[in-house]
Amino acid sequence: MVSLTIDGRAVTVEEGTSILDAAATVGIRIPTLCYLKDLNEIGACRVCVVEVEGIDQLVAACNNTVLEGMVVRTNSPKVRVARRMNMELLLATHDSECTSCVRSGNCTLQTLANDLGISDLPYEKRLMHDPWNKDYPLIRNNDKCINCLRCIQVCEKIQGIGVWDLANRATHTSVNVRGGMTIEESDCTLCGQCITHCPTGALRERDDTQRVFDALADPDKVVVVQIAPAVRAAWGESLGLAREDATVGRLVAALRQMGVDYVFDTNFSADLTIMEEGTELLHKLAHKEESTFPMFTSCCPGWVRYVKAVRPEFTDQLSTSKSPGQMFGAVTKSYFAELKGIDPHNIFCVEVMPCTAKKAEVAIPVMNDACGDPDVDVSITTREVDRMIRAEHIDAATLPEEDFDDPLGTSTGAAVIFGATGGVMEAALRTAYHVVTGETPEPDAFSDVRGLDAWKEATYDLAGTPVRVAVVSGLANAGYLLDAIAAGEVEYDFVEVMACPGGCAGGGGQPIHDGEELAGVRGDVLWGLDHEAELRNSYENPSIEAIYRDYLGEPLSERAEELLHTDHSAWSMH
Numbered sequence: 001m002v003s004l005t006i007d008g009r010a011v012t013v014e015e016g017t018s019i020l021d022a023a024a025t026v027g028i029r030i031p032t033l034c035y036l037k038d039l040n041e042i043g044a045c046r047v048c049v050v051e052v053e054g055i056d057q058l059v060a061a062c063n064n065t066v067l068e069g070m071v072v073r074t075n076s077p078k079v080r081v082a083r084r085m086n087m088e089l090l091l092a093t094h095d096s097e098c099t100s101c102v103r104s105g106n107c108t109l110q111t112l113a114n115d116l117g118i119s120d121l122p123y124e125k126r127l128m129h130d131p132w133n134k135d136y137p138l139i140r141n142n143d144k145c146i147n148c149l150r151c152i153q154v155c156e157k158i159q160g161i162g163v164w165d166l167a168n169r170a171t172h173t174s175v176n177v178r179g180g181m182t183i184e185e186s187d188c189t190l191c192g193q194c195i196t197h198c199p200t201g202a203l204r205e206r207d208d209t210q211r212v213f214d215a216l217a218d219p220d221k222v223v224v225v226q227i228a229p230a231v232r233a234a235w236g237e238s239l240g241l242a243r244e245d246a247t248v249g250r251l252v253a254a255l256r257q258m259g260v261d262y263v264f265d266t267n268f269s270a271d272l273t274i275m276e277e278g279t280e281l282l283h284k285l286a287h288k289e290e291s292t293f294p295m296f297t298s299c300c301p302g303w304v305r306y307v308k309a310v311r312p313e314f315t316d317q318l319s320t321s322k323s324p325g326q327m328f329g330a331v332t333k334s335y336f337a338e339l340k341g342i343d344p345h346n347i348f349c350v351e352v353m354p355c356t357a358k359k360a361e362v363a364i365p366v367m368n369d370a371c372g373d374p375d376v377d378v379s380i381t382t383r384e385v386d387r388m389i390r391a392e393h394i395d396a397a398t399l400p401e402e403d404f405d406d407p408l409g410t411s412t413g414a415a416v417i418f419g420a421t422g423g424v425m426e427a428a429l430r431t432a433y434h435v436v437t438g439e440t441p442e443p444d445a446f447s448d449v450r451g452l453d454a455w456k457e458a459t460y461d462l463a464g465t466p467v468r469v470a471v472v473s474g475l476a477n478a479g480y481l482l483d484a485i486a487a488g489e490v491e492y493d494f495v496e497v498m499a500c501p502g503g504c505a506g507g508g509g510q511p512i513h514d515g516e517e518l519a520g521v522r523g524d525v526l527w528g529l530d531h532e533a534e535l536r537n538s539y540e541n542p543s544i545e546a547i548y549r550d551y552l553g554e555p556l557s558e559r560a561e562e563l564l565h566t567d568h569s570a571w572s573m574h
Contacts, residue, residue: 004070019061034148035062046086092123095143103201137359144202151194160476187309191302191499192356192508205356215348216259228266230354230419230504233522237511238386249401267411269328270418271538277321278431279555294492299323301361302499320565325351329375330563344371354507366570381509410543413533420523421473421503422449425496436463468492474501
């Protein structure tokens with residue numbers, strides 16, 4: 001152990017502890033900007049500098065460790081002057097038009113500038129004004145970049161892609177797409193992790209809220225909105241709602257208050273996905289000589305983009321099942337349109353997703369199987385739906401809870417866990433077990449695939465057939481798994497992959513809380529909803545039974561193949 005003094009307080013911590021973490025143990029907060037624990041500890045911003053007795057120069061608290069007898073002052077006059085000057089220099093290269101920034105009020109740079117009382121800038125502004133395609137789902141504004149390097153580290157270390165890199169030199173140094181490519185030419189999976197880890201508004205999703213408002217104002221449009229599983233665990237965060245008050249029923253009420261005609265639950269089509277994907281897996285297991293294993297889940301568009309861009313040799317092993325959101329769109333513009341006697345061309349289908357890659361998925365040319373129009377017209381993130389609620393001046397906290405519309409609003413616990421890593425796998429196994437044995441599995445029989453571990457594996461017995469499964473989240477982990485499969489080091493029958501760490505609960509379209517990772521907390525909400533659900537298996541959903549009886553026939557039927565499945569080789573990323 002090491003003993004030291006910080007701001008006059010005696011502190012004892014383990015050897016190797018950073019000054020930053022040591023201070024936190026006694027409630028002393030040292031401000032940070034570029035810092036991400038265990039990921040970006042480079043001391044680049046110099047906001048966390050502190051004074052150490054006996055050392056002339058100030059030192060960064062984030063990447064300097066404690067020493068025996070060290071005396072640290074975190075807020076001395078020398079420290080305050082340095083922090084203020086460092087912030088002023090950062091602001092001199094930053095577009096400070098905060099009122100038009102999507103991160104205004106939730107920007108670490110803005111908060112620190114306010115904390116330091118910076119109201120005037122002594123330095124001349126110098127902005128880069130680099131061009132960017134504003135139609136791309138991911139938007140970069142280099143004038144708001146502070147070169148903290150977080151996006152580079154997240155993309156390389158967490159996602160294993162390396163889209164971002166430093167460009168130019170000296171005072172012209174900036175972050176941009178690696179290799180001088182455009183973002184369209186890169187292997188960007190649109191996972192959005194760079195967005196959620198950016199401390200400013202330098203990175204954001206393309207704002208599609210106006211398209212939704214325009215549809216709501218069009219008297220000829222029937223606006224249908226679907227809400228993804230993970231959205232219900234996070235949507236109220238940026239509105240200041242307590243988690244227990246931010247129920248999905250209040251979100252349904254808010255959307256209806258905006259003028260939405262029908263509000264449905266993507267959980268319905270998550271159950272539908274399980275029926276199709278589970279049946280697809282069982283078919284492959286029954287015809288092993290004709291199949292290549294493992295079969296990979298395909299519900300995460302970031303993961304699908306990763307395979308197509310980085311590991312195309314595995315493309316044919318992706319499940320042909322569409323994602324739940326795309327299945328929902330196809331069903332809405334076919335089955336639902338027929339039920340209601342609505343011209344499918346007049347339906348405007350909106351999905352609320354915890355995801356930024358969905359914005360690209362809905363635009364894939366082959367995702368138009370219902371009527372020739374895009375199955376889903378627009379995808380908005382959890383952040384965007386929150387902005388719409390604020391724009392409409394809706395006080396969500398006071399709204400009474402409302403139910404989803406029928407018949408696409410009924411779902412099971414198996415569907416809601418799609419939003420957490422391991423959830424798709426567990427849901428699929430529950431149904432596969434039933435199909436093979438005719439019995440209902442124990443509710444938690446497949447819980448080994450739960451949790452936030454980066455790579456989980458298990459083997460389950462399905463009526464005498466061992467089924468080897470694996471679950472990974474985070475694309476770097478997916479890359480390690482694919483390497484192991486290619487090398488013959490591991491063998492699986494079925495693998496779930498989610499691009500974002502922790503699954504959709506930690507998705508790139510979720511509310512941003514700088515320095516906090518909330519995938520686990522949000523995932524626990526989803527597992528709790530599953531535990532409380534009256535129906536916990538997809539095959540028990542009466543609306544699923546009805547759509548197969550009245551419209552689809554059975555899983556993998558000709559109509560199901562036409563509407564609910566896709567060819568991943570039929571489109572290109574570039």
